[in-house]
Amino acid sequence: MTADVWLPIPADEIEGLPEGPNYRFWNGGPDFPADPADCAYYVVPYMKPSDVGVRPLPRMTSVEVVQTLSAGIDHVQPGLKHLRPGVRLCNARGVHEASTAELTLTLILASLRGIPDFVRAQDRGAWLGGFRPALADKTVLIVGYGSIGAAIEDRLAPFELARVARVARSARTTARGPVHPLTDLPALLPEADVVVLSTPLTDATRGLVDGAFLARMKDGALLVNVARGPVVDTKALLAEVETGRITAALDVTDPEPLPADHPLWRAPGVLVTPHVGGPTSAFMPRAKRLLVDQLTRFVNREPLRNVILTTGA
Template structure:
């Protein structure tokens, strides 16, 4: 007998999401060993959040009826390894808008903490040391945002009150916005030497993997700060370590390559680096925004309308 069930797999209990259409059977699955139902009945799969790719991808080969693969991350690189297992016509959607506020907040936090020497002060507090001195301000700094999508724009929103000397925007291709021009990636060599702070917020693609390599870092001015809230492999870790150990550059990293950063890795104890454990989107802002996104997407899907934030459609 052929099943007529149309299942939706969610990492949250359906009862916690207001506005879900009643036309589906909702199954909760957040990466547990046992599936909540037969994957063959799933038409809309919301991937577990911050679980490793091998967990997220495990049910995909068993989902022949799937129509929408929805991530809860802005990037979709962690699911691309399972695309070949999907039937034609599946829409891969990202969570544009869910992490903008939280990730931009962390970008600003990392920038301010690094410039003002907060990590050293915290260590000084542990040793009961008074670290008085003059520290750098964000005011009057030239900031370069590499990756001017929703997150990059949210970073600029939060930089705006800090009296930066200049904010320069870079994306895959040039365009004009209400705030000013967005430069193409090809323009980076001429822009890097003018920036005091370089914030990476670009997705991980073939074009951005290893973007911040030895040549990129060499073009940054002496004493500049590199902030990475994108993905670890956007930065060449070996090249960055060389610049940190020479004392020429500083870095604040929410993501690393490898990740999680293993014990004993030299990046942990490199000079002039602040590391947070990939928590840009993991804040109290995540769940409410994620649930609102899912209610909107599923309402559109139930009505036969195109879902939003489609990154690709399988062939």
Template sequence: MTPDVWLPIPPADIEGLPEGPNYRYWNGGEDFPADPAHCAFYVVPYMKPVEVGQRPLPHLGSVQVVQTLSAGIDHVQSGLKYLPEGVLLCNARGVHETSTAELALTLILASLRGVPDFVRGQDRGEWLSGFRPALADKNVLIVGYGSIGSAIEDRLVPFEVARVARVARSERTTARGPVHPLTELPSLLPEADVVVLVTPLTETTRHLANADFLARMKDGALLVNVARGAVVDTKALLAELDSGRILAALDVTDPEPLPPGHPLWHAPGVLVSPHVGGPTSAFLPRAKRLLVDQLHRFVNREPLRNVILTTGATGA
């Protein structure tokens, strides 16, 4: 039987798809485009609620690949128990580096230079001049040094930062310098003027930025979260923000979306953007290139890129 491939982008809009599969367009609508039992390659709709992306999973009896269009996989991971053994879960490494790194720099610069204050001052017709912190000469700590963390460092270089420290799950060496393990965070945090969170959300990193983590940050330091909201303990962050000791710039929050009236909206020293690190004009061309490459590999039975885990394998 010819395999079905479910795509959240109309197949006619993707140049270069390999011949062979039946391409079905499904972007989270109420009706499935075909029998899910015939789907061999499922691309999870992007920027949809968790329950939408997971809805087909219990019915994908013949699926071989689940491909996300996000860097994180936490929105599908809880549904993997419905899949047969041996299914490859692939993420979108290579798609979001550019947009997310751009936003990380935007949040850092806007927060340090006081852009939110200027916007509010403009609304009131006030001229708010004065000295503001610069990014130049600052120590930056990147927590989660994968491809996005590396892209953020690429963009930090022209800003003449004093030093970039890198932290990841495991210790290693890169062309730019050492990557420290998470166990060294307590000694690195007090030295950082800017702490950028870009780590995946796992049981290890949930509430990584807890009360102890935040207390180790130096007075006046800026916490930037472009990872997942639950990487930060919101209650602990609010306590630090209310004290005025640190600043925060958050593209992701816990809860998310941030509901009306939540104290994070009006906490002192915080800038909130509505999870817009990925959805920019840079997303679609990179997503299409990834899908074309992955599907050529799939059709030609070549190894796929970005395999995060295989269902049924130890630790999956």
């Protein structure tokens, strides 16, 4: 194989890449490393704006695979219309589960135990005691039970929860218990103390957490979003948190980045982190392992992992 493979990580920093392709390094800079028409396998630059990642797609007339290094694919979908039929789009399943699940637990525990209040009190030199909610004995609802949702439940297991409820696009059974369809949300929401959003952004989930969804959450419940900002209707969320009826911990927002003057920054009971679920020290070794495995399969014409869709299908 002599086709080009575009990587956002220099090839000499990835041990075990198969021989054959011409590896080209491109991490979203203004100049392309080679003619996009010669690219057969395109790994989209990580944590770049959508317009950067899709920029070469109209000229990639020979591309066979578009590979993201993110769990979501919404940032590349606008460019898929430029590709010929038969191009496989693969995501980074297996790369972000550990980091995102860790952050989810961090957000839940920090919010329930009042860590932001303690940090602010420390800045003032104030000793802020008192009782706080525990995660123990709570019911947690995970909305979006894919590999990240399952990883979140794995890490919830030691916390003596009363119950974990799981929701995905369609019903199924897992070793941990049943997964409910989205249509069961109205019945499940009033029972949940913590609602975790880990669903991909699709037409079905955009605006899923609207006024009606939030109104069904119990008083005092915590909403945690580690999915995508537009899954939540920001205006509807603000209306709820500003009353103090529910709280929220958000790693993703709509808009994003959140402008400095946005009311979410100062809304009571809201903890915001700047979309840091994936970028940790765990990312690079897992991303490299994924690329070595996928490209070895590609060179040997073996089935690829994580194929989300095929253009024209």
